Amino acid sequence: MRKKDFKTYVDQACRAAEEFVSIYYDTMDKRRQALTRLYLDKATLIWNGNIVSGLDALNNFFDMLPSSEFQVNMLDCQPVHEQATQSQTTILVVTSGTVKFDGNKQHYFNQNFLLTAQSTPNNTVWKIASDCFRFQDWASS
Amino acid sequence: MGDKTIWEQIGSSFIQHYYQLFDNDRTQLGAIYVDASCLTWEGRQFQGKAAIVEKLCSLPFQKIQHSITAQDHQPTPDSCIISTVVGQLKADEDPIVGFHQMFLLKNINDAWVCTNDMFRLALHSFG
Numbered sequence: 001m002r003k004k005d006f007k008t009y010v011d012q013a014c015r016a017a018e019e020f021v022s023i024y025y026d027t028m029d030k031r032r033q034a035l036t037r038l039y040l041d042k043a044t045l046i047w048n049g050n051i052v053s054g055l056d057a058l059n060n061f062f063d064m065l066p067s068s069e070f071q072v073n074m075l076d077c078q079p080v081h082e083q084a085t086q087s088q089t090t091i092l093v094v095t096s097g098t099v100k101f102d103g104n105k106q107h108y109f110n111q112n113f114l115l116t117a118q119s120t121p122n123n124t125v126w127k128i129a130s131d132c133f134r135f136q137d138w139a140s141s
Numbered sequence: 142m143g144d145k146t147i148w149e150q151i152g153s154s155f156i157q158h159y160y161q162l163f164d165n166d167r168t169q170l171g172a173i174y175v176d177a178s179c180l181t182w183e184g185r186q187f188q189g190k191a192a193i194v195e196k197l198c199s200l201p202f203q204k205i206q207h208s209i210t211a212q213d214h215q216p217t218p219d220s221c222i223i224s225t226v227v228g229q230l231k232a233d234e235d236p237i238v239g240f241h242q243m244f245l246l247k248n249i250n251d252a253w254v255c256t257n258d259m260f261r262l263a264l265h266s267f268g
Contacts, residue, residue: 006188046213058152059205076181076259080245094181094243094259108265110241114217114227130215133227136239136263137211 009079017093018079020126025070028062035062039130040116045131048138066102070109073097080114089117091126094132096136108136150215151253152224155246159255160207160263162170168195181259193258198208207240222246239263 020038027035036058038043045052045061052061072095080090093113100106114130145153155173162169174180174190180197181187187196209228216222224244231237245257 010186040218046215049211049213056186073183074261076184076261078179078181078186078257078259080257090213092245092257093263094241096241096261096263103235108263110225110227110261110263112223112243112259114223114245116218121201129218131225132213132215132223132243134211134213134225134227136227136241138227 010077013079014077014123016093016117016126017115020113021072021075021093021095024113024123025072029068032065032067038126039131040127040129043128043131044096045133047133048135066104068102069100071097071099089119089124089132090129091115091117110134110136123127146214146216148216148222149214150220152246153212154211155222155244155253155255156224156226159244160209163197164206167200168194170194170197174258175249175254175256178254178256178258183261202235205230205232217245220248223258231243 020074023037024092027038027138036055039055039058040135041055043055045057047061047126052058078092080092093115094109094110096108099109111131111133115126116129118125118127159173171190171194174193176189178190178193179186179188180193182196187193207228207230209226211227213225214222224246226242228240229237230240240260240262242258242260244255246253247256
């Protein structure tokens with residue numbers, strides 16, 4: 001891929017990532033019951049080392065998780081080259097910031113998502129295939 | 142606790158190898174990247190094995206030591222592996238600082254290489 005094309009490719013991926021991340025944390029904080037709509041049916045999540053696999057388990061998990069207040073301070077994003085994926089457009093996103101769950105102290109967190117594009121004639125919908133979340137101070141929390 | 146899954150085995154093996162190379166001789170890191178690899182280092186993008194190795198070798202410290210607090214490994218729908226690391230590092234005589242790094246690993250010709258690498262220091266947190 002020529003350098004110019006690559007940069008355009010990255011810019012497009014990052015815009016999509018920023019938009020997705022904004023929706024994700026807003027939904028997590030304010031419309032928690034709708035959160036799993038952002039995940040693929042077979043999506044997997046590892047939450048502070050705990051594996052949550054598939055929509056049923058994800059629904060259950062997010063239902064039990066206390067209410068949250070997320071603040072995202074950093075976002076990094078990369079498109080995944082066609083060579084690393086068979087077909088769909090894929091983006092890797094890493095976020096970090098702070099979060100306070102009801103009844104718990106505030107933590108710094110890191111989260112990464114593998115997003116895949118589901119394209120319809122009118123638009124592209126991004127969904128989470130893989131999700132990994134950890135407190136930065138996980139060892140001492 | 143049962144045996145590790147195959148992706149945990151591959152991921153943890155890769156992680157161990159990566160930080161061992163990084164801490165002892167960064168010039169050898171080229172072997173784990175390919176020409177299609179991307180690195181995001183503290184927000185800056187580097188594309189391709191050569192550019193990535195150049196960046197890593199030009200980092201301004203003599204001594205570096207990584208210590209891993211936690212690692213997570215997940216398979217992706219297309220048989221890649223995402224490995225995530227949270228830990229601390231010490232460069233030269235600088236204070237210990239937290240870091241977070243994520244790797245996307247792909248099997249190419251029977252070898253697991255890194256196609257995507259994203260690194261950030263956790264500058265707000267102290268130990």
